[in-house]
Amino acid sequence: MTKALAAAQPVAPPLLLALPGNEGLAEALARELGGELGTVDVHRFPDGETLVRIGTPVTGRSVLLAATLHRPDDKLLPLLFLAATARDLGAARVGLVAPYLAYMRQDRRFREGEGVTSRYFAHVVSEAVDWLVTVDPHLHRHESLTDIYTVPGVVVRAAPAISAWIGAEIPRPLLVGPDSESAQWVLAVAEGAGAPALVLEKVRRGDRVVEISVPDVERWRDHTPVLVDDIISTARTMIETVAHLRRAGLAPPVCVGVHAVFAGRAYEDLMAAGAGRVVTCNTIPHPSNAIDLTERLAHGVRSALAANGVRLALVSRGAQRGEAHQSAPRQAMRRP
Numbered sequence: 001m002t003k004a005l006a007a008a009q010p011v012a013p014p015l016l017l018a019l020p021g022n023e024g025l026a027e028a029l030a031r032e033l034g035g036e037l038g039t040v041d042v043h044r045f046p047d048g049e050t051l052v053r054i055g056t057p058v059t060g061r062s063v064l065l066a067a068t069l070h071r072p073d074d075k076l077l078p079l080l081f082l083a084a085t086a087r088d089l090g091a092a093r094v095g096l097v098a099p100y101l102a103y104m105r106q107d108r109r110f111r112e113g114e115g116v117t118s119r120y121f122a123h124v125v126s127e128a129v130d131w132l133v134t135v136d137p138h139l140h141r142h143e144s145l146t147d148i149y150t151v152p153g154v155v156v157r158a159a160p161a162i163s164a165w166i167g168a169e170i171p172r173p174l175l176v177g178p179d180s181e182s183a184q185w186v187l188a189v190a191e192g193a194g195a196p197a198l199v200l201e202k203v204r205r206g207d208r209v210v211e212i213s214v215p216d217v218e219r220w221r222d223h224t225p226v227l228v229d230d231i232i233s234t235a236r237t238m239i240e241t242v243a244h245l246r247r248a249g250l251a252p253p254v255c256v257g258v259h260a261v262f263a264g265r266a267y268e269d270l271m272a273a274g275a276g277r278v279v280t281c282n283t284i285p286h287p288s289n290a291i292d293l294t295e296r297l298a299h300g301v302r303s304a305l306a307a308n309g310v311r312l313a314l315v316s317r318g319a320q321r322g323e324a325h326q327s328a329p330r331q332a333m334r335r336p
Contacts, residue, residue, distance in 0.1 A: 013312065014305065015058060017086070019067040019078055024285065026066035029097065032298035033312060035064070042078045052081040059090035062310050064097055064301065065129070070261050070284045072102035076124070083128040093308055096125065096132040097301060099156075099283035099293065100259045104138035105231075122148035131308060133300040135283045135293060136230050136258050140181055152307055154300040158258045158281050158293055159185065163192025165279070165291045166226055170254060174223035176200065178241040182229045185258065189228050196220070200241065224276075225253035232257035232280065235266035239273040252276030260286035 014035040018026035020042050030037050038056035045051065063086045067079050079096070086094050103121035106114075122145075125132065131152045136159075137145060145153040166173050166189065177186030177199040190197035198220075225245050227238055238255050245253050252274055260267075260280035267288065270278055282289040302312055 012061060014062045014064050014301075014310075015056060015091075016064045016066055017054060017056075017082060019065065019075060019082070021285070022066045022068060025068065025097070025099065026064075028294040029064070029066060029298055029301065032294055033301060038063075040082065042082075050078055050081060052078060052085055054082070054085055054089060057089075058086050060092050062305060062308075063091040063094045065094065066097050068099045068284055069102040070100050070259070072121075080124070080128050093130045093310075094128075095301070095304055095308075096129040097134075097297065098132060099135045099281075099297060100261075101132075101134040101137045104142075105140070107141045118142075119148050123150075126150040131304045133297065133304050135281070135297070136185070138230060152304065154304045154307075156293065156296050156300040157188070158283075158291070158296075159188035160192055161281065161291050161293055161296060162189045162228065162256055162258075166193045166195065166256070170224050170226055172223045173226045173254075174198065174220045176225050176227050176241065176245070176253070178227060178229060178237045185230050186228045189256075195226075196223075221250060224251050227253050227255045228257075230258045231261055232259070232266065232270070232278075233261040233263050235262070235270045238275070239270055242270070242273045242275050246274045254279065256280070256291075257288075258283060260284045260288055262286060 014033055015038045016026040016030045016035050017038045017040045019040070026037060029035065036056070038054060038058070041053040041055065043051045043053075065079060065082055067075060069075055083094050083096075103117050106117040109116055126149050129151060131154070132149065133154045133156065134145075135156045137155060139145070142148060145155060173193060173195045175186050175190040175193070175195050175197040177183050177197065179200060183199045186197050186199055227241055229238065232238060232255070242253050242255070253276060255270060255275045255278045257280045261284065267278060267286070278288045279290045280286055280288045281291040281293050283293065305312060
């Protein structure tokens with residue numbers, strides 16, 4: 001068989017390994033990709049050390065680690081250990097599917113002596129995996145992921161899915177970006193939804209103190225404001241914007257975020273501030289998830305695998321609705 005013909009042949013389905021808490025993500029991707037769900041044990045010993053075990057053969061396989069990386073510090077070591085273990089056991093390649101990619105906001109030295117953690121985190125992850133797929137990383141001062149990541153990366157855009165949801169759910173929407181950093185999300189979503197858009201100005205006085213310019217909204221009183229941002233963390237920016245819009249006499253705004261980080265009581269505080277509804281994409285599991293990006297993520301994974309010489313067989317919609325293939329059950333782990 002020639003190399004060209006061999007390259008054109010579909011290969012074994014990818015093996016998806018879920019970090020704890022990411023089982024739903026792995027199962028959904030396995031259905032979309034026709035992949036196999038592998039078994040993983042991540043065990044924390046009383047002394048705080050971690051042991052990982054992969055219970056499914058990985059030799060010669062494309063292994064996909066499913067791990068959305070909000071609150072990343074407790075997840076990084078298990079992720080690195082799983083990637084290293086997969087390689088050690090003979091995996092052909094190891095990719096990372098991280099719908100939310102952490103440590104993107106500290107992209108420069110804001111004060112003397114600070115570390116540029118976006119760069120350090122990218123270096124560590126790049127050493128562990130062959131490629132990554134993520135959703136709308138916070139590329140504020142970076143042109144692209146390749147500015148800091150040295151492995152190929154596929155960026156999945158949430159805007160088309162958000163636009164479709166707004167078009168189906170919100171009558172006469174007015175897209176509102178709470179600050180200049182949100183402009184890329186708001187304008188893309190507004191264009192897809194065929195809706196007007198405003199981008200406001202934000203002045204941050206501290207970690208939890210934010211001032212927002214009062215928008216001129218007289219001409220938009222018969223519209224439903226839709227606030228769109230990539231990350232909802234403390235939600236202070238959206239809370240301040242909601243308050244201004246409500247004082248201006250507009251309808252209760254619908255708040256849409258790509259990534260539902262929600263630090264502390266941010267979600268409850270946002271609802272209490274007067275939001276009519278809070279909706280997020282399912283990049284981070286949260287009760288507000290209403291916009292499903294699984295199909296778009298699977299397309300990104302296919303692109304990443306194809307760039308690495310792996311072409312997956314197409315999966316019928318009927319097969320996707322069925323159960324993903326599940327490997328043997330887990331066994332208890334013991335320390336030697």
